[in-house]
Amino acid sequence: MNATARNNTPGKLAGRPLEEWNGAYSKVESYFHALRMNNRVLLGQLVARVLERAMERSDAEPQRSATELAVEEMDRLVNEWFAQVLQAPPAGAEMLSTRGRMALLLADMPGRWQDQFLRPGPWPEEFVVAMREGYLRAGPDFQLAKMTPRPLDLGPIATLTRWSRLPYVKMAASWVLFGALLVLLFYLTHQ
């Protein structure tokens, strides 16, 4: 009789209220939904497997919620499975997880291989090849070259631009313009 079974008192599972496990179930199921696991039977089996592992830890870690334990177990289970399928050396969990999820996407797990996900090996050869050899390339190999702007001689405009940088040129120009405007107004109103 395992620890989980021992603590199944009425209204409780593994020593915790049913409602707490319900929350854990919901979170784990959400993650599998996010992985596009749509088959209800498979989904139910997977969630139950994760929760079983969480319940086994439940007694030893009473200060942690069932949901925390469950998502941790889910993460561990998924990463262990990725390591086996991809034959990946033990690396950072995040690196492995990223690679594994990308492989699932490229192998079209949600469309073709839902029944293989988290299943212990051996797996169909086609699935293994798709998982291990699929890679995403957003661009071909770089072939770096350098574009250098050619000088553009702007002729008189360049001179004007240089003049405009002289101190007080703009101020003087605006005064001249204002004066010209006054002359124009005078002329137009005295015809």
Next chain:
Amino acid sequence: MPSTPPTAGAGTGQAQRTHIEPMPRVRRGWRVFLFYSSAVLLTGLVSMLFADLLWRTGWSLAGVVLLCLFMVLFLVIAVGCMHGVYGFMARLSGDRRLTGLKEYRGQNIKGVSTALVFPVHNEEVARVCEGLRATYESLEKTGRLGNFDFYILSDSTEADKWVEEEQRWFDLVRDLDALGRIYYRRRVTNEGKKCGNIRDFLSTWGARYRYFVVFDADSVMKGETVVELVKLMEAHPHVGLVQTVPALVNARTLFGRMEQFANRLYGPIFITGLNFWAQAFGNYWGHNAIIRTEAFMQHCDLPQLPGRKPFGGQILSHDFVEAALLLRADWEVWLAYDLEGSWEEAPPTMIEAARRDRRWCQGNLQHFMVVWAKGLRGLSRLHLAQGILSYLAGPLWLFFLLTFNWMLWSESRTGLSRITVRPWTPFLRVSGTEHAFLIFVICMAVLFLPKVLALADLALDRERRRAFGGLTNATVSAIAETAFSALHAPLQMLWHSKYVAESLFLAGVSWGPQTRTAEGTSWLEGARAHWGHTVIGLVWGSAIWRLDHPTFWWFMPVMAGMVVSIPLSVLTSRTSLGEQTRRAGLFLSPEETAPPRELAALRARMAAEAADGQLTPRGADCGLADVVLDPYVNAMHVTLLREKGQNPAFARALSDLGVGRPEVRALCEKLLAEGPERLGRQEKLLILSDAEQLPWLHRQAWLRPSATLARWWQGQIREYAR
């Protein structure tokens, strides 16, 4: 200055490597002389008539100003008219054009690689991808797909758009089984805007391709057309760029359909006229064009202009200048106006069109700096000057009308009656009013002659007639479109005057987003955009009425456009009216009466996506939520970031952005604990750029107890529960 001969095999490892020499400098002056002399001759004669009219009522300084403005404005419309006249004649008699210079269709393009690039900047991602898909599938049918690679070159600065682009790119690649054929790249910063985007592509991958075809976000091209462009380039090694003439398509609003109809009916004769004088010295319009990579890389990296904005700094309207630089280096630039199968979309509403003009106006005015540059071809200066004048014409016209009003006011102020003497031209035995009316009639004739010629051109071509729903329908549509243009023109005058003023004095003024209902522009948005026009129309109209009743009727068409601007803008933005006119056989275009396969497929897919709700806007920060929570989106985004990091230039840019610094982890903690609303736009982009933090964020978002996460995250996770 003969440029270094391009190793035409830009496109590494390509079988054929031919040495290409740009053409020697040649004179093709007679066409330009003939064309522009016709416009100048017409302007000179009519200006004489106008000067005579002014002389009859007595010379004044205001009269001289008026005459000068008249000459400039009339020259602009005379040049437009000549495009129509010469284009019509050239279409009748057969013109010298690139596709007719030599047989090119049998050209072998085996081993010639071409990139099709789609620069995007916060665009409607679904539309971009579906446009690309239409072109891809069409190219696939030609059996030449192996010669082409596709690139979505993103410059998007909105996090949600960035993530959506990646997702839709992946879906597209998976649907078409095109991994390794359709690529996606987003720049870390959008320095240099569109031309910086293209330059970045060329610096990274340009050397792989002999040619590249630039698309706009809403462009579609027929596969056969793309193949023909490559063949044209192969057959004409002196050509650096071939610009197709994109037909406007897919308009649904009344405004869009009228613009589309005008583009399709009048476009051919205008473009043929343009080709008549431009020949190998054509222009580049920024998209739907094929470019010789090596020539472009050698000569078209644009320098920064001296001085401050709006004229200094980065060249905004880069396309004209790039064509000018290619021509300066003795490459030919042609308009392949007779190649069908090149399409784009037009702004659906008057307000959207004005918004686009705002951007183009500043860019074209900036060309005033470039037009004087040493070494440019004379024809390049003409192209640049015409671009500038197309926006200056608005304020010049406004100044013309105001000067006329000033003269009127001055006369009325004197209290003297107007004495009209006999005209200087003795054969004109007309009164002053008749004289003015004669000039008015000539102006109208010059304005409308190209439209009449376009209809005559249509009448001579049975197939085209049918494509426009018959000559009667096309004529009625042209009359209605002309009436609309008459009302729209004064608004453009006011808009362009405002833009020119803003460009000169308030660099960087931009519009806010438009509020559009499902039907089009809302009345509130219409009122917001046009209340000023309405007030100007009413005040100006009343002032003229008080000054001189007969003059008011002359000004009536101008004032009418302003006064009715709000209903005009709102009603022409209606898709229901667009649909009704289509059913009535009005404003039909060839792509409506017989939709090409590519456009039909595009429309069907967009309609299906709309019906599925895939085009419905999602909530704010939905892209960020996807990257953090969705296991696949997270993995794909991180993988793309890691791949990007292989490029030293990108790695440097990421590092400059702050990627890899400990502060990013602190931002991630803040994101989880307080939600995205507490982060700035740049902070979100920084997190999304960090390939190390994102897998961590993904795990933490799922592993942490809900109570420690911001309420926003709890809601987002619940969405996966279904």
